[in-house]
Amino acid sequence: VQLVESGGGLVQAGGSLRLSCAASGRTSSMYAMGWFRQAPGKERESVATISPSGSITYYADSVKGRFTISRDNAKNTVYLQMNSLKPEDTAVYYCAAGPNPIMQHRTGKVDFWGRGTQVTVSS
DSSP: OOEEEEOOEEEETTOOEEEEEEEOSTTGGGSEEEEEEEOTTSOOEEEEEEOTTSOOEEEOTTTTTTEEEEEETTTTEEEEEEOSOOGGGOEEEEEEEESOHHHHHHHOOOSEEOOOEEEEEEO
């Protein structure tokens, strides 16, 4: 499975962005999908994860109520809608795919990574 992110950019605090991740491969809909982020000098962290069917989602506490993950399996695409952005959301955001959504969200165990897209939130 190949993952290609898009939608990053520069936005002012309080603004919104929507990230997209296009997955190749007919089996991509069988995977849990998620978004991780890594800020300079910090470890990569899980932001949001969605189950293969889209019925179960997990979020980091820092983004609950502001970010929403969704997927369209017909388009092999997963989205991350980010609202009320804060400067501390600045990071490179990576799309990921793995077999188990709980393991993916809690431990970062994934099978595939995208190359990342930069999100910068100015104050």
